[in-house]
Amino acid sequence: MTNRDNDQSDVPEAEDHNEVVFSETPLDQTHHKLEYTGTWNKIMALAMWNALWTILTLGIFRFWAKTRVRRYVWSHTRIDGDGLEYTGRGLELFLGFVIVALCAGPFIALFVYARMQVPVGNVGINFAIDLAIWIPLIFLMHIAMYRAQRYRLSRTSWRGIRGHLGGSSLKYAGNALVSLFFTGLTLGICKPYYDIELMKYERNHTMLGDAKMAFGGMFTPAFKKWLVIWFILLLTYLVTFGLFVALVKVLLPLAIVIGLVGAGFGAYQFARYQAWFFRYTTGETSLGNLAFSSELTPKKLFKIYAVLLISLVVLFALIVMIFSMVIGASIAASGNAGPNMPFVFAMTFLFLVLLGPVQQIVLLPMFVQPLIAAKVSSITMTGEIDRFTVQQVARSEPKTGEGLAEAFDLGGI
Amino acid sequence: MAESDDPMQGQARFFDGLSITSHHVAVTIADRHLIVELDDDRRRSYQIDNLVLCEKPTGMQPVRLRPHTDDGARIVIDKGPFTDTLIRQFPKLTVAEGSSKFRALLIGGISALVACIGLLVWFGVPITAELLSNVYPRDSEIRLGEIARDQIISAFALENEENDEEVVCVPNADAMRGLDQIMHQLIKSGDLDYTYEITVIRSDMANAIALPGGQIVLFSDLLQMATSPEGLAGVLAHEIGHTEMHHGLRKMFYGIGLGQLIWLFGGGLDAPIDLLFQHSYSRQMEHDADLYALDLLGKAKVTSHDLAALLEKMSRQRTRNGLQNTIPEFLSSHPDTDGRSALFKEARLTGKVDIPYADWLAIENICRF
Structure with a gap:
């Protein structure tokens, strides 16, 4: 099932002493379902506390908030009965961020200075500056993503054995630039090239103790699948748009229904690809002698997206309703036709300050956790886990974490 | 077992x-x-x-x-x-970073950090902005002012796309002579560092803007609202004050520094917290420009009473439009108009701008013909 074509030339030599110990007897294939045991009420309570502290500390608590969420999610992800463990600390994330924030100053200044020197209407120079800024920026963002993953894995352990991500973040970012170029050039048709190439590099450099992960996913099957979906999506949106434009002035309700059905159908097709991609890439991944497979269905993904959309719409409507009621009450109390403007300003300000943290309170239990739960619980691990002995490997691991990713707002949970 | x-x-x-x-x-x-x-x-x-x-x-x-x-x-x-x-x-058995001692340290640390950021916002960023604006090359500043002026013109042209009228009003010979005379009376009185260029834009907004490097933009409604050349001289003296004190550059550097600082430490916070600080910074600059204008008008022997009258007129118009006193001062980029008007009134400066009435009429009507 798995092609072990991984390039592990940069794995330190010392690690080769500790090969994974396999049983000499033929493997009795057993299946282990991965579990996710987190509950929505617990993570919502956690999200609420985090939001409160984040607001009170003007955002600085977010590093510790993220650590608490990770600790919760990791510990409820169970493999063979034992939860994963997140050993990272908020302080490490904070220090990583401070270092990057201090280094970012000169780059921002350079960017602003270059932008200020461009005369109005000079499209050519503007484009050149955009290119000169965006290419290194995309490169840096991928370095950040890889380094963040390296930090997360170094702080992830199972049964006391730490994870590790080798490889070079520069090579990863280089691969990303090339594959993004092809993706852009082909109007998104080559998107699987980007997805597969990056996943291949990352997974082939991932380890748990001395057990190496291997990924045998290929571009062609992913491309075939994506190509079909890409055309269905294109056709769906063209037809929907055409019908919508034709009907919008004649029969608005029908136009809206067609628009919604079209968008929903498109989203379902996208979920189909995503579910397939997850099943395919999981099936092509192995860790030592353990193989993985997934039964993730598009229906499950689509349901999660639909719940997210409905939650956000309800939340937004609720906020607007409360906001309108409060302003209405202010008008009624003052007896004037116009509202009390300082009060309205204060309310608007409060609304903007609270929007981000409130969104987090909804996103974590309604979207992030269900998505993780759906993915994790769809995975089956095949192999004799009792006869699979992984040894700890002493390595130097990053002391601080995710600063660059945090500066780009790429940290995830 | x-x-x-x-x-x-x-x-x-x-x-x-x-x-x-x-x-x-x-x-x-x-x-x-x-x-x-x-x-x-x-x-x-x-x-x-x-x-x-x-x-x-x-x-x-x-x-x-x-x-x-x-x-x-x-x-x-x-x-x-x-x-x-x-x-x-063992109630003290907790997760890493979960002990009460650590929590106390964390709260103390975050409070100290917030205090440091506060100090940086109040003192560090303004001082840095001033230092940078003092060493910023003059040629670049002039070019920046020209670029900013062109951007404003483009923005107004886009807004007035449906009208056939030109956005920039070109003064006729009388108006040009009148503007030169007003500027000359102000410039000869002060030790000014910049060469000034005035651009008049067609707009129903009564305002004026000082851009870096000596660019001054006047909006036509202000010219029509000013009842005398002395009032206009007061406006120009105020804008000259902004330019001579590098307010445009300082504001720009301050805005960039503050925005980045809050964005970084707030974790991409969307709330416009920086606006509160920027407006406070801006109000101080407006006050400084008013004081500069008073000084310059005094040296040029031009009454400040007409500027006070113009400010009051603008304030009355805002009241008619239902905007007056709606924005609290702490959220406004300018100080309270009544206070500003009182400042110019109480100065009791006297004197006139020496231009023929025909020239003044031409200035008032720059955008009318």
């Missing part, structure tokens, strides 16, 4: 941190230590104060412990009387 009734003894799974192999072990609490009985009569003793919980125990999840200095060893104990005893007797 048989379960013991002694709440100080229990069963656990032990991972030695070297491999994923699980060892079934007996554990005992003795003298603030957790004793792990391994096979072959070997035992490991952990001081409980040096252990941390891998995660907060929830529901029936087993309690997982590890040494504070992580060597990979894990003690996994199923929920039961033993874990209850352990948690009851």
Whole structure:
């Protein structure tokens, strides 16, 4: 099932002493379902506390908030009965961020200075500056993503054995630039090239103790699948748009229904690809002698997206309703036709300050956790886990974490 | 191994941190230590104060412990009387960064950091902005002002796309002569660093803007609202004050620095907190420009009373439009108009701008013909 074509030339030599110990007897294939045991009420309570502290500390608590969420999610992800463990600390994330924030100053200044020197209407120079800024920026963002993953894995352990991500973040970012170029050039048709190439590099450099992960996913099957979906999506949106434009002035309700059905159908097709991609890439991944497979269905993904959309719409409507009621009450109390403007300003300000943290309170239990739960619980691990002995490997691991990713707002949970 | 009734003894799974192999072990609490009985009569003793919980125990999840200095060893104990005893007797047993001592340190640290950021916002960023604006090359500043002026013109042209009228009003010879005379009277009185260029834009907004490098933009409605050349001279003196004190550049550097600082430390916070600080900074600059204008008008022997009258007129118009006193001063980029008007009124400066009435009429009507 798995092609072990991984390039592990940069794995330190010392690690080769500790090969994974396999049983000499033929493997009795057993299946282990991965579990996710987190509950929505617990993570919502956690999200609420985090939001409160984040607001009170003007955002600085977010590093510790993220650590608490990770600790919760990791510990409820169970493999063979034992939860994963997140050993990272908020302080490490904070220090990583401070270092990057201090280094970012000169780059921002350079960017602003270059932008200020461009005369109005000079499209050519503007484009050149955009290119000169965006290419290194995309490169840096991928370095950040890889380094963040390296930090997360170094702080992830199972049964006391730490994870590790080798490889070079520069090579990863280089691969990303090339594959993004092809993706852009082909109007998104080559998107699987980007997805597969990056996943291949990352997974082939991932380890748990001395057990190496291997990924045998290929571009062609992913491309075939994506190509079909890409055309269905294109056709769906063209037809929907055409019908919508034709009907919008004649029969608005029908136009809206067609628009919604079209968008929903498109989203379902996208979920189909995503579910397939997850099943395919999981099936092509192995860790030592353990193989993985997934039964993730598009229906499950689509349901999660639909719940997210409905939650956000309800939340937004609720906020607007409360906001309108409060302003209405202010008008009624003052007896004037116009509202009390300082009060309205204060309310608007409060609304903007609270929007981000409130969104987090909804996103974590309604979207992030269900998505993780759906993915994790769809995975089956095949192999004799009792006869699979992984040894700890002493390595130097990053002391601080995710600063660059945090500066780009790429940290995830 | 048989379960013991002694709440100080229990069963656990032990991972030695070297491999994923699980060892079934007996554990005992003795003298603030957790004793792990391994096979072959070997035992490991952990001081409980040096252990941390891998995660907060929830529901029936087993309690997982590890040494504070992580060597990979894990003690996994199923929920039961033993874990209850352990948690009851050692309430300080928490997750990493979860102790009350750490929380106190964290709150103290974050408070100190917020105070430092506050100091940086109040003192560090303005001082840096001033230093940068003082060393910013003059040629670049002039070019920047020209670019900004062109951007404003483009923005107004876009807004007035449907009208056929030109956005920039070109003064006729009389108006040009009149503007030159007003500027000359002001410039000869002060020791000015810049060469000034005035651009008049067609707009129903009564305002004027000072851009870096000596560019002044006047909006046509202001010209029509000004009842005398002295009022206009007051406006120009105020804008000259902005330019001479590098307010445009300082505001720009301040805005960039403050925006980045708040964005970075606020984690991409969307709330316009920086606007509060920027407006306070801007109000101070407006006040400084008013003082500069008073000084310049005094030296040029031009009355400040007409500027006070113009400000009052603008204020009355805002009232008619239902905008007056709607924005609290702390959210406004300008100081309270009544206060500003009083400042110019109380100065009691006297004197006139020496231009023919025809020239003044031409200025007032720059955008009308």
